[in-house]
Amino acid sequence: MRKLYDLARGVTKIEASGAQPERILNYCAENGIEFWSASPCRDFSITFCVHASYADSLLARSGKNGLDVKLISETGGRKLKLGAKRRAVFLLTFVLCVSLAAVSSLFLWRIEISGNDKLSDAEILRKLAECGVDYGAYWPALSSDEIRSRIVSEMPEIAWLSLNVRSSKAEIIVHERIDKPDIVNEKSPCDIIASKSGVIRKMSVLEGESAAIVGNAVAKGDVLVRGLMSSETGDERYVHSMAQVIADTWYEISAQTPLFEERKTEKSGRNTAFSLVIGKKRINFFSDSRNKCDSCDKINKLKYISLGDVFVLPVGYAVERTTQYKTSLLPIDEDEAVGRMKENLKNELQRRIGDGQIVSAEYSVSKTDKVMTVTLRAQCTENIAKEADYD
Amino acid sequence: MKTKRDRAELLADKLDIPADALGSVKLSLCGRSRLLIENHRGIITYNDNLVEIDCGSVKLAVRGDALRLGAMNGSDMFICGRIIALEFE
Structure with missing residues (x-):
């Protein structure tokens, strides 16, 4: 700030030489002339800086009291004004550009959307445009709360939205609604069936009557735990079966790629x-x-x-x-293709078994004239219990 | 012969008031690198190693290294640098 002030007023560097150059400093002090950077540069000579408006009165002291006062340099102030006059067109253009930038910053020229996964940018932009948030919109007239309320009410996929405007850029952060999980009615009767074929290794039945035992081989859809329970009194009752059935399962997944x-x-x-x-x-x-x-x-x-x-x-x-x-x-690069397919097959297997574990896995590669096939054979351990409602 | 300032100091002593209130020179030394001189009468000599100041009845010589005149107006003066000695003549 100080430098800007000095630049606007102009700074002159003055050299005073003579028998007693200190007298010029005394003159400045007595007359309220602010000076700084006073330093003796050589014998019987002092340089110092003053504001340009005092330069003339100090230069006028040259010759008095045996002093020789010289102007060494001048920056800012009058020089700046002279330079500005010479560069009027440049300055005018500069001022025009700054004004244009300042005015344009009141309008939206960039809209950035983040946080959306299910909804596309185009869908959100269309809805925003309906609410007045569009390219070239005058943003001080926009109400963030109103826009948020309207979009959230009109787009059920959006749970919450924030609109931040920084100069001419609008940042839209979208939080999409999370789907409600399936609600399990623990009172409705159901069986537990096998979701996959396998050999049962462990059964933990919390509710219901076991229809299989450890070591049994079961096929997909076989009933593992019945929801219909008999009692000693002869009455039968239906319950909501609950169980965890860990079984060994086998998978064979193939992937192909053209050669x-x-x-x-x-x-x-x-x-x-x-x-x-x-x-x-x-x-x-x-x-x-x-x-x-x-x-x-x-x-x-x-x-x-x-x-x-x-x-x-x-x-x-x-x-x-x-x-x-x-x-x-x-x-194609066959080694690279095989590596890529193995990785994809492993990911696919992991997706299918969910929280289960891979016990062993082996890959085989076969080729025809045009196609290469990679096959994954794996043994896994996973929970195969699945609830099946009574019709 | 007593000068005007000497008389001012005597009067200040008699009235039990600070002498600088009546125009006597006042020195404030902060460490050995900053010196504030109030009620001076002007600078006599100024170079890197010696600054001589007119204090009315006396002349104050500030000796040191890399002495600089930090600020100055009609009554106050601020000197900075490595001050070695203050002498009154």
């Missing part, structure tokens, strides 16, 4: 087209933007001019790069 794949190889043909973007309008500097060839990649890049993340101007450019390619049938 040859089509890969893109870039051709020489490459075309780049530019557009100027002003707000939502786009001015193209090319005649036709359609993708004329079938085997072309088109990459679009849109960039708004911004100062950091804060000031985003509604002016930007778009680059459209079209690259022609040709495809050729090439053999």
